[in-house]
Amino acid sequence: MKSYIIPEFLVDRDDHRCIRCEVCVRQCGFDVHYYDEEDDEVYVDENKCVGCLRCVTLCPTNALVVRENPTQVPGNANWNREVLHNIYKQAETGGVLLTGMGCDKDYRNYWDRITLDASQVTNPSIDPLREPMELRTYLGAKPDALKIGGRKGKASLQTALSPQLRMETPMMFSAISYGAISYNTCECLARAATEMGTYYNTGEGGLHRDLYRYGDHTICQVASGRFGVHADYLEVAAALEIKIGQGAKPGIGGHLPGEKVSAEISRTRMIPEGTDALSPAPHHDIYSIEDLAQLIYALKEATHWEKPVSVKIAAVHNSAAIASGIVRAGADIVAIDGIRGGTGAAPTMIRDNVGIPIELALASVDSRLRDEGIRNRASIVIAGGIRSSADVVKAIALGADAVYIGTAALVALGCHVCQKCYTGTCNWGIATQDPYLTKRLNPEVGTRRLVNLLTGWSHEIMEILGGMGINAIESLRGNRLRLRGVGLTQEELDILGIKHAGA
Amino acid sequence: MLRGVHIRDDKDFSGCSIFGMMNAAGVKFTGEPMITAIANMKERSNGLGGGFAAYGIYPEYADLYCFQMMYSDEAGRLDAEGFLQANFVIEQAEVIPTSACEGVSDAPLLRRYFVQPRENPALACELEDLDDFVVQAVMHINAEIDGAFAFSSGKNMGVFKGVGFPEDIGRFFRLDEYEGYIWVAHGRFPTNTQAWWGGAHPFNILDWSVVHNGEISSYGINQRHLEMYGYKCTLFTDTEVIAYAVDLLVRRHGLSIADMARVLAAPLWEDIDRMPPRERELHSALRQTYGSLLLNGPFSIIVSNMSQMVGLTDRIRLRPLVAGRNGEWMYLSSEEAPMHLVDDAIDDTWIPSGGEPIIFQLEKTDASRERESVSSAAAPA
Numbered sequence: 001m002k003s004y005i006i007p008e009f010l011v012d013r014d015d016h017r018c019i020r021c022e023v024c025v026r027q028c029g030f031d032v033h034y035y036d037e038e039d040d041e042v043y044v045d046e047n048k049c050v051g052c053l054r055c056v057t058l059c060p061t062n063a064l065v066v067r068e069n070p071t072q073v074p075g076n077a078n079w080n081r082e083v084l085h086n087i088y089k090q091a092e093t094g095g096v097l098l099t100g101m102g103c104d105k106d107y108r109n110y111w112d113r114i115t116l117d118a119s120q121v122t123n124p125s126i127d128p129l130r131e132p133m134e135l136r137t138y139l140g141a142k143p144d145a146l147k148i149g150g151r152k153g154k155a156s157l158q159t160a161l162s163p164q165l166r167m168e169t170p171m172m173f174s175a176i177s178y179g180a181i182s183y184n185t186c187e188c189l190a191r192a193a194t195e196m197g198t199y200y201n202t203g204e205g206g207l208h209r210d211l212y213r214y215g216d217h218t219i220c221q222v223a224s225g226r227f228g229v230h231a232d233y234l235e236v237a238a239a240l241e242i243k244i245g246q247g248a249k250p251g252i253g254g255h256l257p258g259e260k261v262s263a264e265i266s267r268t269r270m271i272p273e274g275t276d277a278l279s280p281a282p283h284h285d286i287y288s289i290e291d292l293a294q295l296i297y298a299l300k301e302a303t304h305w306e307k308p309v310s311v312k313i314a315a316v317h318n319s320a321a322i323a324s325g326i327v328r329a330g331a332d333i334v335a336i337d338g339i340r341g342g343t344g345a346a347p348t349m350i351r352d353n354v355g356i357p358i359e360l361a362l363a364s365v366d367s368r369l370r371d372e373g374i375r376n377r378a379s380i381v382i383a384g385g386i387r388s389s390a391d392v393v394k395a396i397a398l399g400a401d402a403v404y405i406g407t408a409a410l411v412a413l414g415c416h417v418c419q420k421c422y423t424g425t426c427n428w429g430i431a432t433q434d435p436y437l438t439k440r441l442n443p444e445v446g447t448r449r450l451v452n453l454l455t456g457w458s459h460e461i462m463e464i465l466g467g468m469g470i471n472a473i474e475s476l477r478g479n480r481l482r483l484r485g486v487g488l489t490q491e492e493l494d495i496l497g498i499k500h501a502g503a
Numbered sequence: 504m505l506r507g508v509h510i511r512d513d514k515d516f517s518g519c520s521i522f523g524m525m526n527a528a529g530v531k532f533t534g535e536p537m538i539t540a541i542a543n544m545k546e547r548s549n550g551l552g553g554g555f556a557a558y559g560i561y562p563e564y565a566d567l568y569c570f571q572m573m574y575s576d577e578a579g580r581l582d583a584e585g586f587l588q589a590n591f592v593i594e595q596a597e598v599i600p601t602s603a604c605e606g607v608s609d610a611p612l613l614r615r616y617f618v619q620p621r622e623n624p625a626l627a628c629e630l631e632d633l634d635d636f637v638v639q640a641v642m643h644i645n646a647e648i649d650g651a652f653a654f655s656s657g658k659n660m661g662v663f664k665g666v667g668f669p670e671d672i673g674r675f676f677r678l679d680e681y682e683g684y685i686w687v688a689h690g691r692f693p694t695n696t697q698a699w700w701g702g703a704h705p706f707n708i709l710d711w712s713v714v715h716n717g718e719i720s721s722y723g724i725n726q727r728h729l730e731m732y733g734y735k736c737t738l739f740t741d742t743e744v745i746a747y748a749v750d751l752l753v754r755r756h757g758l759s760i761a762d763m764a765r766v767l768a769a770p771l772w773e774d775i776d777r778m779p780p781r782e783r784e785l786h787s788a789l790r791q792t793y794g795s796l797l798l799n800g801p802f803s804i805i806v807s808n809m810s811q812m813v814g815l816t817d818r819i820r821l822r823p824l825v826a827g828r829n830g831e832w833m834y835l836s837s838e839e840a841p842m843h844l845v846d847d848a849i850d851d852t853w854i855p856s857g858g859e860p861i862i863f864q865l866e867k868t869d870a871s872r873e874r875e876s877v878s879s880a881a882a883p884a
Contacts, residue, residue, distance in 0.1 A: 146793075
């Protein structure tokens, strides 16, 4: 069937610069470029170009330009190009539209409508280059009060604290499963988390045995499919996370196509090679908050009460009530994933239309837990569209203990957000299992890039804290007085619990 | 809340001078040297606030809570007195004596009441802990009753504060007529918001009084944390959170004064990491549990109660504090000069390190035991 979709991108090749080295041909997993020996020419099939820019980046002579195709179906504000393309695609295939990475709709981005406070004369700013700045964060349930005994001068702690996750910077790598991403990507995340004194999350794909050595910095997920969940997996983790929902597709389960289930993934996930890995939307042993409590305590029991248990939900309108229930069910950490959260493969309509921005969910969850007096019984971790250190600072000031970084971490590894992860042909070697492509991500280089990213963001967080006259991250956590909204409605300000700029 | 002044979830920004003086043997002295000392640091205040707290001044009502109240008008007084009568047996009600003083004007109506909680109070509250009941009553008055403000609520102690230079406020309240064994004073330099009588220091809840020089950049989270425990921060100033934090940590949670200081001005993690295991465990737990009460930003404070006077600066020491001792006479001050002014024999003065609490303790004399027994419910363990 002839496709009615006009190519999204045009690939211009400067013949004077092109040396026919065929790097572009070899680098493009989508087969956009091909070399014709007889003509000694490299041709392109622009219909296949996804705009990942791998060829442009690696072309040794800068002979390539990829640009958006100016010729498009006319469209209008209502029947825009994306809408028309989607209809053409479905008319051609009869299938559910799939996409990769987070929601790209123009919903209001609240991070960009919130500004930070600064200190000046009466409480001067603190110079983070010369004064101590503390980003260390502990995740886990905290007691309401401590009991301290012992004689004077030899006081000792009598309250036993629940297990805590110690992190040297309030940022972790989001749950991305082995299968959705390559082994090398998993290794980069694991090594970088270890080097930075923080954590990465296995997602629902289990944990490859070769990565067990990074267990102290691994949060192992227990999702509905229970892929790769066994005693050793639970034992090696620093913490466990029960995945109920994910921001890109709340209420929707996972789907790893059979072609991505290689021998290694088969072993790790404990499923037959080449079969689809379908994780249902619900956990079939959790149909109530009491059931969730049972699983939380089962996991605690299975790991000798030595590991914090997190429960991850997607941001939806009643997240606050759900979070309250989760805390009362015994979770040590509540992870909330917003509508901009990415996933390797999500139904487009679900991704773009279900869920709410994480900023609003975070604010309402933090407020609700405080109103109920149970905020210190669990830590809050948020995910879904954290793009910079400023977003991190704003998230913590709104009430998060820490953030998960997903898309930004993949971008640090080379991802150009072409949103074609679900094809399994990621040219950057990130979201693929093709051995030829996965080699492109060097674990040494990838680890360095991730460490650099977190190091840079950590420095920036320190700078921002210093500017606010704060030198410990816990004095920022939930400190909404240091935030101001710009151009927000009163209702939005009320939900966020912040004042408008100028007030 | 005084009439016309509405609750805001905002804070006041202050510079300020602080001075504290106590006699460890329990010997009482008048407010005169306090006025002299705080006046010596006049450039640290700007005439928009001054105040004092004195301990041991009401021995004849030592068993009773003393509510010192400000009213913006008679309506506020009637509403508050109705509330007090419904919840407390009022043994004595009187005008707080004042004298006209140049530099002090627009004073609210000032009354004090010596009270005991009723057995069947109107305020919905468990009466298991009388101190908790009093705290709730203070929160109710300050947050809910228009035109009324309870500015001190302890036993055998009182706060005297208002808008003006502190020496003028001291004379206005005739502090030379009171005798106490612990006194603290404050001269205020508010820079960003209006000055009002209730916003002057000291800030008080039960027997805790706090004077403060600095600004708390963690105010927002300190306030939100305290709200979870029923405290309502309504007084426009970051100092208020310190008084409530001390009450929560020491009285309600039973921490020692030293551990309270380790929460408010916590050691740095790099220092905690180098501690011996038991100490490291304790300090880590304090930070993990009470991180939301860490006071960030510059501060030097004096916290006082019936038997102690405690000085503390922020952990990177962004505000001044000097300690001094001459036998049983003990001093804390923003500057050293006022100590010499009121005690020409003092020769032992020192500057405490950031975050290191200076705890001056009343000696266990018979007289002080008697005094302490009065406040046993509020005194730290």
